Amino acid sequence: MTTQLLMIEDDARLAQMVGEYLTQSGFSVAHAGDGLGGLERLQGEGGGAAPDLVILDLMLPDIDGLEVCRRIRALPGSAAQVPVLMLTAKGDPMDRIIGLELGADDYLPKPFEPRELLARIRAILRRRTEGAAPSARCMRFGTLEIDRDARTVTIAGQPADLTSYQFDLLIALAERAGRVLTRDQIMEAVRGRELEAFDRSIDVHMGRIRAAIEADAKNPKRILTVRGVGYVFAKQQD
Known part of the structure; x- marks a missing residue:
């Protein structure tokens, strides 16, 4: 079955060029x-x-991409879980951070090479489809349960709201529970590419994950910060 992409972009010429390349x-x-x-x-x-x-441009003529992303995540049912790759203005890190906070899975600064866009799309889709080993399809840490097949996370039976990318970050940490990982190692495990210089998106995503799975995000018990190094997923929980 052919993978369906939706490009929300007001530059018709760019949309046509990218559409032809991706087709x-x-x-x-x-x-x-x-x-x-x-x-x-x-x-x-x-x-x-x-x-x-969804490939989503930040600058749109009616409502901006940040508002579109927010509304996507508020849609009912499976539509809210569609991966979003946001196109942002080069050199504007604040818009990227806000986009990630609103639920975007990844971002790509303009101008960009179509080949890089294609690589980002394939990486996001691959993370959604790659299955776990039969022995590790469902992971449990106290009241936290991570179902890799269903791509769901629950806390004491209640669903936790994570984007596709945040789910994969959580998996990357949980698979290595007790091991301290640098930001570069985490990003490499999930995205399959080296961390960009000064890229702080990992911290934004970690904050969102903590808000979803911790009883108190400001005093986390599951995902711990190791100052000057990175993060560690606690083996013993609850």
């Missing part, structure tokens, strides 16, 4: 020229298959 790479690409049109497509209005991933 040649085996994807089916739909285009929306503004944020509200993209949200309508995500909710099934106007027909068409539900997208497997």
Whole structure:
């Protein structure tokens, strides 16, 4: 089955160029020229298959990409879990951080090489489809349960709200419980590429994960910060 992509981008020329490139790479690409049109497509209005991933521009003519991302994460059902790759202005780290806080899975600064966009898309989709070894499909740490097949996280039976990327970060830590990992090691385990210079997105995502799985995110018991090094997932919990 062909993977469906939705590109929300007001630059029609760029959208056409990227769409043609991704189509040649085996994807089916739909285009929306503004944020509200993209949200309508995500909710099934106007027909068409539900997208497997959204490429979302930050600067749109009606509502900006940050608001679109926020609304996507508030949609009912599976639509809220669609991976979002945000296109941001080069040299504007604050917009990237806000986007990640709102639930974007990754970002790519403009201008970009289509090949890098393709690599990012494939990495996000691969993380969603790669299965676990049969012996480790479900991991339990006290009241925390991580189901790799269903890609769900629950705390005492209650669902925890994580993006696809945050789920994979949690898996990367949980698989190495008790081992201190640097930010570079964590990002490499999940994204499959070296950490960009001065990239603090890992800290933003860790904050979001803690808010979802910790009783007190400011006094975490599961994901601990090792000052000057990185993070460690505690083996003993609850």
